[in-house]
Amino acid sequence: MLLVQVIVGGLLLGAIYALFSSGLTLIWGMMNFINFAHGEFVMLGMYAALLVVVHLGGGPLAFGAAAALALFLLGIVVYLALIRHVMRGPMLSQILSTFGLALLLRYSAFFVFSANFVSLPDTALSGTLNIGGVFLPVAQLVAGVVAVTLTIALHLLLTRTAIGSRLLAVAEDRSAAMLMGIRPDRMQALAWGLSAGAAGIAGALLATAYPWSPSVGETFGLIAFVTVALGGFGSVLGSLYAGLIIGLIEAISAFWLGAIYKDIVVYGLFVALLWLRPQGLMGKA
Amino acid sequence: MLLEAQNVAKAFGSFWAVAGADLAVEEGEIIGLIGPNGAGKSTFFNCLAGDMPPTSGRILFGGTDLTRAPPEAHARAGIGRTFQVPATFEDMSVIDNVMVGAFLRHPHRNDARALARRIVEMTGLRADQPARSLGTPGRKRLEIARVLASEPRLLLLDESLAGLTPSELQEAIALVRRIHESGVTIVIVEHIMEVIMTLTRRVLVFNQGRVISSGTPEQVVRDEAVIEAYLGRGAQRHSRGSGNP
Amino acid sequence: MKNLPSARLNVCLLAAALLLFPIAFDDPFYLDVGVAVLLAAISASAWNIVGGYAGQVSVGHSMFFGLGAYAPLLFYTLWGWPPLAGIPAGIALSVALAIVVGLPTFRLSGHYFSMATIAVAELIRIFFGTWTLVGGAIGLQGPAVARGWWDLTFRGDMPYYYIFLAVLGLLLFVTYEVERRRFGFYLRAIKASERAARSLGVPVRLTKLKALVLSATFTSAAGSLYAAKTGFIDPDSGFGILVSVQMVIVAALGGAGTLFGPLLGALILVPLQTAANTWFGGGGSGLTFILYGGIIVLIARFEPGGLFDLWRRLSPLIRKRVHAA
Numbered sequence: 001m002l003l004v005q006v007i008v009g010g011l012l013l014g015a016i017y018a019l020f021s022s023g024l025t026l027i028w029g030m031m032n033f034i035n036f037a038h039g040e041f042v043m044l045g046m047y048a049a050l051l052v053v054v055h056l057g058g059g060p061l062a063f064g065a066a067a068a069l070a071l072f073l074l075g076i077v078v079y080l081a082l083i084r085h086v087m088r089g090p091m092l093s094q095i096l097s098t099f100g101l102a103l104l105l106r107y108s109a110f111f112v113f114s115a116n117f118v119s120l121p122d123t124a125l126s127g128t129l130n131i132g133g134v135f136l137p138v139a140q141l142v143a144g145v146v147a148v149t150l151t152i153a154l155h156l157l158l159t160r161t162a163i164g165s166r167l168l169a170v171a172e173d174r175s176a177a178m179l180m181g182i183r184p185d186r187m188q189a190l191a192w193g194l195s196a197g198a199a200g201i202a203g204a205l206l207a208t209a210y211p212w213s214p215s216v217g218e219t220f221g222l223i224a225f226v227t228v229a230l231g232g233f234g235s236v237l238g239s240l241y242a243g244l245i246i247g248l249i250e251a252i253s254a255f256w257l258g259a260i261y262k263d264i265v266v267y268g269l270f271v272a273l274l275w276l277r278p279q280g281l282m283g284k285a
Numbered sequence: 286m287l288l289e290a291q292n293v294a295k296a297f298g299s300f301w302a303v304a305g306a307d308l309a310v311e312e313g314e315i316i317g318l319i320g321p322n323g324a325g326k327s328t329f330f331n332c333l334a335g336d337m338p339p340t341s342g343r344i345l346f347g348g349t350d351l352t353r354a355p356p357e358a359h360a361r362a363g364i365g366r367t368f369q370v371p372a373t374f375e376d377m378s379v380i381d382n383v384m385v386g387a388f389l390r391h392p393h394r395n396d397a398r399a400l401a402r403r404i405v406e407m408t409g410l411r412a413d414q415p416a417r418s419l420g421t422p423g424r425k426r427l428e429i430a431r432v433l434a435s436e437p438r439l440l441l442l443d444e445s446l447a448g449l450t451p452s453e454l455q456e457a458i459a460l461v462r463r464i465h466e467s468g469v470t471i472v473i474v475e476h477i478m479e480v481i482m483t484l485t486r487r488v489l490v491f492n493q494g495r496v497i498s499s500g501t502p503e504q505v506v507r508d509e510a511v512i513e514a515y516l517g518r519g520a521q522r523h524s525r526g527s528g529n530p
Numbered sequence: 531m532k533n534l535p536s537a538r539l540n541v542c543l544l545a546a547a548l549l550l551f552p553i554a555f556d557d558p559f560y561l562d563v564g565v566a567v568l569l570a571a572i573s574a575s576a577w578n579i580v581g582g583y584a585g586q587v588s589v590g591h592s593m594f595f596g597l598g599a600y601a602p603l604l605f606y607t608l609w610g611w612p613p614l615a616g617i618p619a620g621i622a623l624s625v626a627l628a629i630v631v632g633l634p635t636f637r638l639s640g641h642y643f644s645m646a647t648i649a650v651a652e653l654i655r656i657f658f659g660t661w662t663l664v665g666g667a668i669g670l671q672g673p674a675v676a677r678g679w680w681d682l683t684f685r686g687d688m689p690y691y692y693i694f695l696a697v698l699g700l701l702l703f704v705t706y707e708v709e710r711r712r713f714g715f716y717l718r719a720i721k722a723s724e725r726a727a728r729s730l731g732v733p734v735r736l737t738k739l740k741a742l743v744l745s746a747t748f749t750s751a752a753g754s755l756y757a758a759k760t761g762f763i764d765p766d767s768g769f770g771i772l773v774s775v776q777m778v779i780v781a782a783l784g785g786a787g788t789l790f791g792p793l794l795g796a797l798i799l800v801p802l803q804t805a806a807n808t809w810f811g812g813g814g815s816g817l818t819f820i821l822y823g824g825i826i827v828l829i830a831r832f833e834p835g836g837l838f839d840l841w842r843r844l845s846p847l848i849r850k851r852v853h854a855a
Contacts, residue, residue, distance in 0.1 A: 034644070036648075089830075091640045093829075096827075096830040099589055100822075100825070104823030105823075108820050110816050271649060271653065278634070278638050336729070357734070360728070365729070368729075372723040373723075388712045389730060432730065
């Protein structure tokens with residue numbers, strides 16, 4: 001019974017992993033670019049939720065939307081101010097740009113919020129459900145379900161809508177897209193907004209169910225890498241499957257080996273993937 | 286037979302960029318590859334150079350099967366290529382760029398530098414100029430110099446003469462001719478008909494991933510299939526109607 | 531180097547300055563800063579080979595530093611052997627690790643390598659934190675009192691200063707030789723355009739591996755020197771992300787891909803960091819890393835060539851002004 005609980009908990013957390021990883025994979029697939037600060041976007045989403053709850057007294061819908069919007073705007077700003085320029089430059093500056101950004105955001109958060117772990121005060125999602133002997137915090141359950149829904153929604157947005165096909169067109173062939181009247185710059189900015197927004201909402205969802213500190217950015221960043229590597233760079237659906245799998249693996253490792261070893265398992269999986277199957281489950285290398 | 290491509294095909298997903306192309310190049314020839322945009326010439330070229338492995342078919346060079354070999358192996362075997370969009374080493378000087386090519390057959394710096402200097406002089410570039418300060422024509426010329434330094438037996442030129450002024454074009458044509466006369470076999474992809482007519486003895490025409498015509502330049506420009514490929518179905522009827530032979 | 535005589539002169543002056551520094555500034559505080567500068571310069575110059583010249587950006591180079599730091603102290607703690615003996619062991623381990631990391635990732639695009647380096651460094655850091663054999667979270671210590679010179683435990687910083695200087699000199703010499711030979715040309719070609727390099731017969735994957743192995747060797751040596759000097763290592767000071775970051779920022783600030791860029795970066799950044807720590811006290815480290823992050827972003831956005839490149843672009847203009855005046 002405890003194992004079932006661990007499994008379910010892992011899958012629910014994995015769903016949120018899937019959500020923020022889909023943002024990372026979107027940028028990779030579209031622009032061949034890795035955002036080393038993606039984990040920090042998630043972390044900022046969590047703090048955005050906290051600020052809304054503490055200062056404006058909003059409920060889950062409010063802080064979720066606030067986190068999404070704030071990070072969406074941040075993503076666009078980061079693209080316009082930084083990414084757009086380094087894209088044309090050497091690999092060194094491309095990697096340094098988001099890596100430096102990650103440091104900047106992480107340690108600014110340490111400075112502003114301190115290294116203490118925080119959690120959201122009681123919200124409408126407090127409490128625990130008992131389903132046949134399995135105890136599930138309501139917040140975790142709702143967060144997981146919402147995460148899966150949003151990830152699928154992102155996938156549908158990309159594959160079934162007009163704007164989605166424009167984004168994919170730019171990913172496929174920039175010059176061809178330009179000839180068709182699509183502006184790559186706008187689409188890429190939008191992609192960054194969506195990516196950061198996904199991270200932001202994921203952060204807000206995480207905040208409802210788990211405590212955190214500024215250090216989680218680093219951890220989530222690495223989890224995003226592993227998830228994207230497993231699911232395939234560029235595939236949102238791949239991120240969904242991979243996120244669930246990673247959440248599951250993580251939970252079971254923690255259960256059987258202890259909390260510290262779960263990181264070793266996850267990062268070890270990443271290294272193994274690079275060795276054996278870099279294109280992941282569903283992607284193109 | 287120096288280079289042989291047998292029924293080469295390349296698919297991207299369900300789209301066949303090259304759908305069964307054959308090519309046979311004897312040593313010492315100079316061959317042109319023409320066709321409308323999107324006909325598959327560049328993809329075919331990339332397969333010949335080893336940049337991407339063909340989905341099916343074989344590529345033989347001097348008898349050796351290079352079909353699945355990486356670009357480095359193609360270069361070592363003696364195939365050199367230029368890029369449609371010049372890929373010069375921007376942060377390095379002209380002579381350093383050429384030396385990278387020279388190092389293939391001359392591992393020692395002094396030998397490589399001597400060869401590079403000769404080639405830089407022959408192509409009329411300035412040795413110490415940073416590559417990033419060259420315009421596009423200069424970059425194209427640098428690419429040619431650089432690949433020459435690797436002493437190829439076969440040179441694949443990918444639109445290396447595009448975007449030049451009339452006098453630059455004459456110089457470039459003269460350069461290519463000199464290279465050919467020094468014993469290098471050349472396959473050239475080009476849109477500029479003057480280059481094709483004056484330099485090449487044999488031309489292959491690509492359309493929709495296939496070779497639709499081949500022959501001397503004069504034969505090929507009269508071929509109805511070729512005219513149709515470039516101008517569309519109506520053009521053929523139109524040209525017949527206006528009393529052309 | 532354009533003006534050979536004047537460049538040689540500058541290098542000689544620099545060497546003389548570095549050699550005479552401890553004699554001119556006999557204060558233990560300045561000596562300590564000098565040693566820190568040299569150590570940072572060694573690490574960053576080692577990173578520079580693969581990150582600056584070849585353009586393969588490792589952001590987890592601490593994996594080699596840490597192995598180099600742990601090996602000597604482990605030899606001492608487990609078997610009482612002199613730390614000196616552990617240095618080659620550290621290098622051997624680092625070389626093996628370099629091959630393990632490089633072999634799969636170098637056939638993929640550059641981002642894979644960068645991500646792999648972060649993940650592997652973290653993996654090792656966490657692992658060492660749980661492994662009691664290597665001291666777990668507490669770490670290892672070196673000899674408190676020297677039994678001989680091979681214990682590398684000296685009173686005062688002067689011996690360390692000259693040992694570090696010798697290693698830096700060796701590393702810069704090796705880098706200079708690499709620059710001049712085919713290997714160096716191939717590294718720069720790979721950084722500029724892998725596709726073009728391949729088309730000219732450059733064995734890209736093998737060349738990258740060689741660069742990483744060379745870089746790992748010297749990074750490991752730097753770690754060993756660090757452990758010798760401080761007499762202590764733990765997972766964070768060996769494998770922490772900040773160790774990796776410092777290597778990158780020192781090299782990038784001075785000029786990644788140039789011979790003296792990393793040294794220049796060290797000369798600027800280390801005294802700055804020391805000063806910042808003094809001003810801000812203990813809480814300084816947080817602000818330092820905000821600053822580091824900001825500097826890295828600015829370098830990436832505006833001046834990827836670092837200060838060296840900036841100087842190269844400005845000095846003709848300055849010379850013109852001086853001549854006109």
